[in-house]
Amino acid sequence: MAERGYTATKDQLQTRLARIEGQVRGVSRMVEEDRYCIDVLTQISAIRVALDKVALGLLDDHARHCLIGGEGGPTDPDNQVQELMGAVGRMIGR
Amino acid sequence: MAERGYTATKDQLQTRLARIEGQVRGVSRMVEEDRYCIDVLTQISAIRVALDKVALGLLDDHARHCLIGGEGGPTDPDNQVQELMGAVGRMIGR
Amino acid sequence: MAERGYTATKDQLQTRLARIEGQVRGVSRMVEEDRYCIDVLTQISAIRVALDKVALGLLDDHARHCLIGGEGGPTDPDNQVQELMGAVGRMIGR
Amino acid sequence: MAERGYTATKDQLQTRLARIEGQVRGVSRMVEEDRYCIDVLTQISAIRVALDKVALGLLDDHARHCLIGGEGGPTDPDNQVQELMGAVGRMIGR
Numbered sequence: 001m002a003e004r005g006y007t008a009t010k011d012q013l014q015t016r017l018a019r020i021e022g023q024v025r026g027v028s029r030m031v032e033e034d035r036y037c038i039d040v041l042t043q044i045s046a047i048r049v050a051l052d053k054v055a056l057g058l059l060d061d062h063a064r065h066c067l068i069g070g071e072g073g074p075t076d077p078d079n080q081v082q083e084l085m086g087a088v089g090r091m092i093g094r
Numbered sequence: 095m096a097e098r099g100y101t102a103t104k105d106q107l108q109t110r111l112a113r114i115e116g117q118v119r120g121v122s123r124m125v126e127e128d129r130y131c132i133d134v135l136t137q138i139s140a141i142r143v144a145l146d147k148v149a150l151g152l153l154d155d156h157a158r159h160c161l162i163g164g165e166g167g168p169t170d171p172d173n174q175v176q177e178l179m180g181a182v183g184r185m186i187g188r
Numbered sequence: 189m190a191e192r193g194y195t196a197t198k199d200q201l202q203t204r205l206a207r208i209e210g211q212v213r214g215v216s217r218m219v220e221e222d223r224y225c226i227d228v229l230t231q232i233s234a235i236r237v238a239l240d241k242v243a244l245g246l247l248d249d250h251a252r253h254c255l256i257g258g259e260g261g262p263t264d265p266d267n268q269v270q271e272l273m274g275a276v277g278r279m280i281g282r
Numbered sequence: 283m284a285e286r287g288y289t290a291t292k293d294q295l296q297t298r299l300a301r302i303e304g305q306v307r308g309v310s311r312m313v314e315e316d317r318y319c320i321d322v323l324t325q326i327s328a329i330r331v332a333l334d335k336v337a338l339g340l341l342d343d344h345a346r347h348c349l350i351g352g353e354g355g356p357t358d359p360d361n362q363v364q365e366l367m368g369a370v371g372r373m374i375g376r
Contacts, residue, residue, distance in 0.1 A: 187375030
């Protein structure tokens with residue numbers, strides 16, 4: 001993983017993603033069981049927080065290894081910044 | 095579903111959630127294959143958009159059936175509003 | 189204000205908005221003085237939190253007085269829900 | 283501005299911030315005039331979009347001039363990344 005750069009170890013990321021997958025399945029079950037909408041929404045918000053945490057970890061690693069460490073991605077600073085900012089823009093929904 | 099109130103039909107919601115589940119698995123594979131962080135982040139942002147869409151659909155249904163339609167949830171207006179606002183507050187991360 | 193419905197009193201909202209206005213002016217000064225970007229960004233994030241608080245207060249009032257209380261806005265449930273969801277959708281940037 | 287690094291020129295940032303300041307005053311007037319909550323919320327969402335644009339511009343500049351260009355801020359990579367990620371974390375409300 002190091003040559004691509006993920007802050008969390010691959011195992012930690014995989015564990016988080018597996019948990020998120022389970023949470024999504026859980027929401028499906030709640031929908032299947034006609035559970036109260038507010039309770040389902042609470043679960044979806046929890047998934048969002050978990051996803052953001054994975055995204056921040058990935059971005060952290062990217063900045064550390066690719067942007068500063070030069071271990072991957074474009075070498076031209078302009079492209080490096082545009083890539084970074086594109087990712088951040090999508091993260092805040094702009 | 096009607097007695098609990100989901101804007102989208104149960105099938106539509108389940109389809110969206112199944113797709114999201116697949117997208118999360120896809121991100122896991124990308125991590126496993128040491129794919130470039132920016133590409134993984136792009137997928138995560140797509141999952142977030144899809145999740146928000148499910149959440150908005152659920153909230154729409156809740157407002158329609160429970161808040162206005164009185165088909166579920168608290169009957170006391172104060173509690174109704176607090177529930178609604180709690181869900182919206184969590185949706186915007188506040 | 190009651191007939192339009194704002195959770196916070198008009199004075200409380202005006203106080204918050206005046207404070208936000210001052211914070212925006214403060215950011216302008218920081219830019220003028222070439223202050224370090226990260227410090228300026230920290231201020232902008234604080235403004236965002238304050239704005240979200242005002243928005244949640246307004247939405248709370250709207251739900252309480254117009255949606256449930258019937259004191260303003262459309263009377264047709266469909267339009268009521270669409271208005272509410274339009275506002276929430278914009279709040280989460282979708 | 284270059285030694286501190288803002289993507290947009292200082293004038294462009296100041297123009298955007300002045301506009302945002304005016305928009306916040308406009309919201310205050312709407313509250314004063316008991317305008318319909320949904321209309322006020324629409325204005326607040328517009329302010330949020332404008333603020334995010336200023337924040338993204340600042341972050342872009344920071345990445346370009348400080349993170350990659352080395353023109354300001356910490357020199358130690360770890361601190362550089364932590365600063366960047368702190369700003370991004372606040373931008374997405376985590």
